Amino acid sequence: MSLLxxxxxxxxDRHQAGAMHTLKATVENCHWGYFSATESPAxxxxxxxxxxxxxxxxxxxxxxxxxxxxxxxxxxxxxxxADRNPGVHLMTGPIFVxxxxxxxxxxxxxxxMRPRFSYGSNLAANWGHLYKEFGEKERVTIxxxxxxxxxxxxxxxxxxxxxxxxxGTITKCPECEREKTLNGVRxxxxxxxxxxxxxPDVSGRVSTIPPGKHGGNIDNWRxxxxxxxxxxxxxxxxxxxxxxxxxxxxxxxxSGTAIEASLDVTMQIxxxxxxxxxxxxxxxxxxxxxxGFDEDLNVAMKxxxxxxxxxxxxxxxxxxxxxxxxxxxxxDFGVTQVVDSVQGVHAKIPRSIVDTGxxxxx
Numbered sequence: 001m002s003l004l005x006x007x008x009x010x011x012x013d014r015h016q017a018g019a020m021h022t023l024k025a026t027v028e029n030c031h032w033g034y035f036s037a038t039e040s041p042a043x044x045x046x047x048x049x050x051x052x053x054x055x056x057x058x059x060x061x062x063x064x065x066x067x068x069x070x071x072x073x074x075x076x077x078x079x080x081x082a083d084r085n086p087g088v089h090l091m092t093g094p095i096f097v098x099x100x101x102x103x104x105x106x107x108x109x110x111x112x113m114r115p116r117f118s119y120g121s122n123l124a125a126n127w128g129h130l131y132k133e134f135g136e137k138e139r140v141t142i143x144x145x146x147x148x149x150x151x152x153x154x155x156x157x158x159x160x161x162x163x164x165x166x167x168g169t170i171t172k173c174p175e176c177e178r179e180k181t182l183n184g185v186r187x188x189x190x191x192x193x194x195x196x197x198x199x200p201d202v203s204g205r206v207s208t209i210p211p212g213k214h215g216g217n218i219d220n221w222r223x224x225x226x227x228x229x230x231x232x233x234x235x236x237x238x239x240x241x242x243x244x245x246x247x248x249x250x251x252x253x254x255s256g257t258a259i260e261a262s263l264d265v266t267m268q269i270x271x272x273x274x275x276x277x278x279x280x281x282x283x284x285x286x287x288x289x290x291x292g293f294d295e296d297l298n299v300a301m302k303x304x305x306x307x308x309x310x311x312x313x314x315x316x317x318x319x320x321x322x323x324x325x326x327x328x329x330x331x332d333f334g335v336t337q338v339v340d341s342v343q344g345v346h347a348k349i350p351r352s353i354v355d356t357g358x359x360x361x362x
Contacts, residue, residue, distance in 0.1 A: 021051045021052070023043050025056045032058070034085070035094075035197065035199045035216070036199055036204070036239075037235045039094050042092070043093075045096070048268065055244075055245040057090070066119040076168055084167040087209040093241030094238075097271055100237050105271075105273075110225055110226070110266075113263045115263060121260050122143065123160070123255070125138055125256030126164060129252075138164050139160060140160055141157040142154075150188060190248055191224055191245070192249070193263070195218070198239055199234065200235075201234040211342055214232070220289070229280060229282055245263035247261040247263075253338070256339045277310070287348040288311060290311055291304060304346060312326060330349055331348065333346070
């Protein structure tokens, strides 16, 4: 039986909306730089419940006068630098889903993502792909967001003095020299989450920086409103958290960051016990997208290929030979990002192709 059917995944009437929860980004509801199987839940929900959550960018300090308010400042004041580790991303959560057990899947329907402020920041960072080619200089570019036209344009830029190493650095830009930037250039605004996922089943803190089977820092700009992600549950309750919000990014994220900007996120979480998948799976209105990760891009490519093969063979009812042929002629493989310790490749295939055939039956 094919478990991953369009009728199952996309029918909006399949799960009635449950209770509504509000998850504010407060000191009590945030954890900075890590996932953890022992983190206390910020909220407990039932399958089908809707959560309105705040996702705060850890780059708000690049322009605090434009990207911070009093509640965000309270998080900065309340979580000391020594507790922002081993990763860098400020996470909201975790969300405990009643009944979720290892081997289940969390279906997270991202319903809306709205920027909290009209500004965002891009950092050409020391972990960027061309850092040495720019003489080991780090540079911040602040973008202004026009939500009416869904475009962003350069507001000002400045060189960061020193090395950007402390998560949540406040750069003191009012004291620096600003420059006009990108005059006349407009880029599309497409809000999405760079980092989201469940807690891995390991002891201690797990860094938010590398992506993996739990999700994490996937940095795929397609994980936005209207998309659905499927995360393999690894610990009781799932313990799902969100962070690293972006408003625009290209595949590769070559400078080290996207346009980093805080988002208000509305999502529905549904517990799935009727299918399994080995890695985070993305469903958009037009594509299925699988992800492969490794420190070696060649291995990441192979991992994405193997999981795409499983999607087509195990969940779309194709023979592996047919699936392999279809992958070569219809799947597009892309580099999601090259700036984390673990790099990412994504593979997408049009749903119009794979949903036309008759699924296997028992």
